[in-house]
Amino acid sequence: MTGLRAIATPRGAATVVAVTLMWCGLWREISVANVLAGLAVAVAIMASGMGPAATGRLNVIALVKLFAVITIDLIKATWTVAFETITPGNNTQESVIAVALPPGHRRYGLLLTIAITITPGTAVVDISEDGSIVYLHLLYHESRDDTVAHTLRLARMAAEAWPEPDPAPDAGRRPSEVTS
Amino acid sequence: MSGILWLLYGAHIVGIAAAAVVGRSGIHKGLLTAAVAPAITAGWAAGRLIGDAEPLEAELVWVEGLDLAIRFRLDEVALMMTLLVSGIGALIFMYATGYFSARAAAGGRFPATLLAFSAAMLGLVWADSIWTLFIFWELTSITSFLLVGHKNTDAAVRDAARRALFITGVGGLTLLAGLVVLGNATGTTNLTELAMVGSPESSTSLTVAAVLIMVGAATKSAQFPFHVWLPGAMAAPTPVSAYLHSATMVKAGVFLVAVTGSAFLNVDTWKVLGLAFGIVSMIWGAVGALRHRDAKLILAWGTVSQLGLLITLLAIGSGKAVFAATSLLFAHALFKATLFCVVGEIDIRTGTRDVTRLSGLYRSMPLAFGFATLAGLSMAGLPPLLGFAAKEAAIEAVLQLSGLEAAVAATAVIGGSVLTVAYTTRFLFVTFGEKADVEPTPVEPRRPAMTTAAGILGVAGVLGFVFLPVVDGIVKPAALEFTEKAEPYHLHRWPGLTTGLMVSFAVVGAGIALGVFLARGSMPRVPRPLGADAADGSIEMILNESPRLISRVQHGSLPVYLATMSLAAIVAGIPFFSAIETDHLVLWDSPFQAAMVATIVVAAVSGAFVGSRLGAALTLGAVGFAVSGLFVLHGAPDLALTQLLVETVIVVGFVVGLGHLSRRFPPVQTTWRAVRILVSVAVASIVMLGLATAASDPVGTPPIEALSEEAVEEGGGNNVVNVILTDIRALDTLGEVVVLAVAAIGIGALRAGRRPRRPTETLGAAS
Amino acid sequence: MTTIAIVGLLIAGLCGVYRLLRGPSLIDRVVALDVALISLMGAITIDAADRNDPTNLVMLVVLAIVGFTATVVAARFMETDAPVEEAA
Amino acid sequence: MSTLMILTILAPLSAAAISLLLRRRELVGDIVTLIGQAVAAGSSLALLFGVASDGTHVIRLGGWDPELGIVLVADLFAALTLPVALTLVFVVELFAIGQRRTRWGANPELSGPLLGVLTAGVSLAFLTGDLFTLFVAFELILVSSYVLLTHQGERGQIRSGMTYVVMNLLASTLFLFGLAYVYAATGTVNMALLAERIPELSSGVRLGIGAWFFVVFGTKAAVFPLFSWLPDSYPTAPTTITAIFAGLLTKIGIYAIIRFHTLMQMDELESAMLIVAGVTMVIGALGALAQDDMKRILSFHIISQIGYMLMGLGLFSTIGTAGAILFLIHHMPVKTVLFLVGGLVENEEGTSSLKKAGGLAARRPLIAVLFAIPAMSLAGLPPFSGFVAKLAVVSAGIDEASTWVVAAALVAGALTLLSMAKIWLNVFWGSDPDPDAIEEEPAGNRRTMVFATGLAVAGSLVISLYAGALYDLSRDAAEDLRTPGVYISEVGA
């Protein structure tokens, strides 16, 4: 579902709000004029069909939780690589592992990618065609089990934040969008 | 009264168009149409002989600022020349109707071109301004070129035409320069005024003008060594040879020497050069005439000799000599045209002009033989023919001289005359005589038009002698126009038993003896056309050497072109060295600036040596980002913003567009790399130097305050740069975005994935 | 203090340039470019804060977009084409 | 008059945009393009009459003071040269329409709009009173020429296009450096103010700037030794495009040199310019002789003729400059029309190679005439404009006693004559081409092509006929140029 109708969906509405906020931020002032203009801009973007493909509901609390986890991960990750950098020697043992996601948690490529890539010592190398397998790059192969567990947790949290939508087929969408 | 000149001239121009059109339905009709204007003109000119009319003048200003005008003056000289040009012209058109068979391919090209020549020649002889003369001079060269190349499917003909054009063209340019100098030196471009200026004292510029004009005249009048084009021009149809290359066009040089001669009377170089040209041509031309087998070539070489005589006489410049030259010019036109007409008739009726294959023509072509004999006698200077009177005048003129001039000129003219008699005799013998070892040449039926034209011209020689006062009435005033010193002289039927006559008899006797001897003897080998070969050789040399020369500068290598341009810029920057100042320089505006600069320079220099394509692209992209950092430091946020975006798109374009290429750059030649480095360092230094020097002592201050105030008040914006872009200098922006638009169109049109439109091929590059 | 910070970012940027020049792979260069760009962003931010002048801040957003674009295109390009490692 | 000036720039530009939008409808596109060109040409002609009677006209764009904004200045020099240029584009566009769908034709969907942009650039270059706007105008002209040259994407075109683009890009870069020098030294890019301030500079800086811009404009004008890009690139383009390039582009370089170097009183560059002029003339003519392709011969002649114009200017005398201006006016149509004839020859003979073509005069006498007239004019033969122009510069040279450059001019004249004869002998005389050697049968709308060529020949004859009036105007223009006070006060900066 794209275009103007998408505004009515949670994700569409979120986009509108975000764009409006950003508009005011760019103008460095929250005034009536800026809010109205920001809304107009947001609506225009949605109308142009270039807004996000908006499906499903949104669980704000779960989303916030996820962001909290990500933030902590980020700090840890920074520490990990910083430590590796400032200590002499290279103690890494790189590997690529496959993690199979449970059904129902396969739709959030981006969120998951961000989350995992920011997680200490891991990065997403690839995602299988149907989204069921994530391939991760590990800096320290010994942390494999922790990483798999953490990945599955993140996937679960993402699924909570954006629950699976009704399986209504969307005629206007491209095949590529179906895969994600 | 000047209207009549325009009317007559207009008739020629109309005639050209008419001949071109009418000629399409038959070449004879075209020729007859073309004959109308010359015939009328000749008739009108003949009418003017009766009565003592004032000269007619007409003027059409073309470019006032350069004194360019068509200025006609029909004085006595012009009248004489008009009679020749138009009279012979009309006859030649008639002759040509015989020359071209009725079955010849229809076409207006020949009649129209020939009439165009006639018109050009008429303009030349009517000219009263050096520029008028020059304009028509060049037109005669062009029309002559076209006529010589009439049968242009033959490569030899094309060569001959090219040779003629090149030599007369170069002469034209020389003349152009000479005329400009002459005009500057004498302060007038008017030929009548030039004659009235008298004879100014010699000066450098006058000497330069004399040389240039004499050389120009020599090319046109086929003087040695420029004569080489004339024999080749015999490739033209015979009517053309008869008209252009004997009677009229080749006289243009003589005419020029005559009309400008008075201005150079005190210039020794003029005389020396003229004598040199004239004497050598006279002798060498006569020798040529004695060596050839083609009847037409014999005549052509004879023409070279005769023209030499004319130039010699004019260079001598005494009243008698000028008078003699004028008379000879007139007589020569008649007899030489006759001879050509006859040779053309022989050519058409026997199918050859090679005298070794001709035999017994005196019997089979009696009329032609008769007319040829008349003309030949005139050429040899025997009574009762016009040539006799003229030649007498010439011999007397040289006998009048004294000192070295007499020794040289008299010997040459007398010797030349002997040779003239000799080649005339030989010509008549070998062309018409019976040869023991050759069957009588079969002859086709007579073509009356040809015979008539030859007859009229041939008999005119006799009539001219019979009615010598009439001719004198034409020639004498003409000679007077050239020099007032010609006053005492007249043409005589019988000069009395003067020294001159004695000399003439001796000349004739010796000449006939030599001619008969040569005619009887075995035919000489046909001389190789060394002169023509040399001329063609020089042309070919220019054509062949120019690629060698040009491939030095035009080698097709872009890097070298660019290095050349860089070198030019380096040279251009040299003046900056004289204004070096350092007072206004500071090391840096801020330490960050210095650090940023260091980053830029290091990245740029190492980026240049990165062997990987994409690596280089990304590195230099980083340079761009650093440059935008400099912009930020300079207080130019708009610039920085734009630079960031632009750099990104370029890097993206590079990766997408060229990323598929092999990842390493091809290896670079070491020596060339050294040159490039040198050039780059030099350009960089010059740019820095120029900028530093230019800013050292500015003579104006930029209106920064005014700009920012006006931007806010008038432009209604706080961002001064943006107001400048969209308002104050919006035109630049308009241009700039159109540049972008066009670039986009070009990019779209070059879609790399598209197949080529057709097999790639460069025109002319097939070999 | 801010000067020290800017110098630090400058050093980081120079490290990025070094990696940019050395490669050896295209990915290295892209990563290096990202690091350099982020250093530039940091410097702009610090400078703006120091002078309390928001003029240049709009560049930050633009830089983020720019960096992303460059990375995406490079990555996408590499997928359609060549192997990454280049002989250095 | 303001409207006229603006129309010369914006009418072709708008027409270009519209015909690009309507590119699917060939006929409409053609008509729009032609209208745009006609409006521009008509306006420029009206402008000439206006300027000739009322004097220089100045527009302050947006009403801004000349010190801040951009001015457009229609002085006699601009008004005199512009109509010639714009009329030519119109004629060539007509020819292009006739040539469409032959293998030599440009892609009309693109060439129409691009010619429109080019025209706008030309008008802007002629009219601007601002050095930076001149840069923009140059770029407009160049970018459209880049695209016109390469848009068919053939290998030869791409190769030559690279040479052309890269050379001109470097020249443009040098232009920018030059602008920086000028701005650093004077604080302005307005030409009137520059004319006031540059003479006040120390001679080192002034000459450096003058020489630098000589290199910049000289590259565009293709003077020795900066001409190499021209013969490599021009002949590969579609005929009409080459015709326009030949007629206009280098002339804009010369225009800029005349404008800049007289206005800024760079008289000290005289000897340098004359040397360059002499060498350019002779090398160009020799280069022409070396070629075996009609278009390449003609391309080299562009260079040679540029030498004459440079010679006129390099004398730094009023009549010399007048000669250069007259030469400019004469040369544009003559050169264009010669290339158009080249197009006709290609259309008839299937090639422009001298070795393959032949015998055209007998088959197509009209084409022969259409060639002969401009060829004679190019060779400086009377009674055509080329003669007047050559006489003007040669006599100015003799006046200034610049013997060697006059000699060079005469030598170049002889060589030019020879190479025109070479074309004539090989293309118009001789035997018909071998039918097997011809790659493609003649096509295209011959009548339109011949008509357009005839129109251009007629135009050049008109210039020949009114050479007197044009020379007078050129002299007035030259006088104005050599008295910068006139320009400065007209602009009122």
Place this chain on the structure above:
Amino acid sequence: MSVALLVAIGGLTGVGVYLVTARSLSRIVLGFSLLGHAAVLSLLTAGGSPGAAPIADTAGDEAISNPLPQALALTAIVISFGLTLFLLALAGRQQALTGDDLVEDDLEDQRVADQTEDDADLEGRAA
């Protein structure tokens, strides 16, 4: 005038010219990109010393930098941007036609240069 900026301009110009005189069109494109930076920096340098951004309400008391060269430089950037991209497209086309991006020498020039040798050959054969 800051020597540092002059050095930047000189460095960019030098490397730019060096790259532009290469045979590979990729290098030429990069060279022009650098030359463009150099030209823009020259314009900026010619306009005088750095200052506050020329934005009326934020500049305050600090002297603003000269806005005119910035506008000119922007125009120059945009133009060289467009032309650089065009050059890239040209290179792309060249690559599609020939498989590489090397600037070829002009064929006809080479033919003219070879011509003299050909003539010599012919003469040699004839002799």
Place this chain on the structure above:
Amino acid sequence: MSIVGEILMVLGAAIAVIAGIGLVRPDFDTVYLRMHLAGKASPVSFLVVALGAVFFLDFAVAASVVIAAVAMVVTLPTGVHLLFRAAHRAKEVEHFEVDELSSGTVDAP
């Protein structure tokens, strides 16, 4: 207040320097390692600097910084992931302890 900001800025710069060192350390010889640095240390360095700057700036002005930070968090990891993918597809795999993407082994969920 501003001292906190300054410290944060210096901290951010320090993180950036660490990322830089990581890029140039010769024994960090795999592209993946460098990608980890760029993907984690770099954005964090900016986020910390940005947080520091917010202490200096007016709230409204700081909005720009916040927007940039958000934009970076959203975009940078995505980009780095794409680079990882590209690197792996380019067969940059020899040094891996285990490579399940190439070998096709999949752990059960």
Place this chain on the structure above:
Amino acid sequence: MSIRRSPAMETGVRMATPLALAVGLYLLFAGHNNPGGGFAAGLVFGTVVVLRTVAGMQQPRYWVELISGGILIVAAVAIAPLVFGNDPLDMVVVSQELPVLGKVKSGSAFIFDIGVTAIVVGLALALLDSLWSEELEDEAADQAPLADGDDLSDNGTGELSAAVGSKASASSTANPGRRSTDADADVARATENDNDPDRTETVEVGS
């Protein structure tokens, strides 16, 4: 060649799009008073276009319309003042106090900037159309069974290229070297690239 889309890339681009669009619009509107302007705005929109095209989310089309429209806009702004008897390119500033919104100021310079933006976006599209065209064609070929099929046939340059193509003779040369992947440029090798081993491998990776 099979290029599997990356879900992360698509979603990333999808997220970045509104962000960039809003920034672009901001630059366009704010340009008169703050850093920005039509050109910068156009380039930001251009990066959006680049991202979306490279991610396979849209086709570069309508650029000819954008470009010619842009030219018409700027030309109209230049000419319009003449109609009102002013100097050409005289920009009008309109300032109006509106209820709620406050003071609104704009003028013809803004319209001018819009024209600029249109042209710049057109340029970005043209660039993609030209340089990315092979990838697009490959993709279209790969996805022919799935795609809506409207992309290439309704392409912005379709007519331009068709116009050129219509003059083409039937013969066409091969298009070598586009994917020469070896370390050294080797024209000779380039001809064999139809069997390029790398491409086969890529297919295997993707499948």
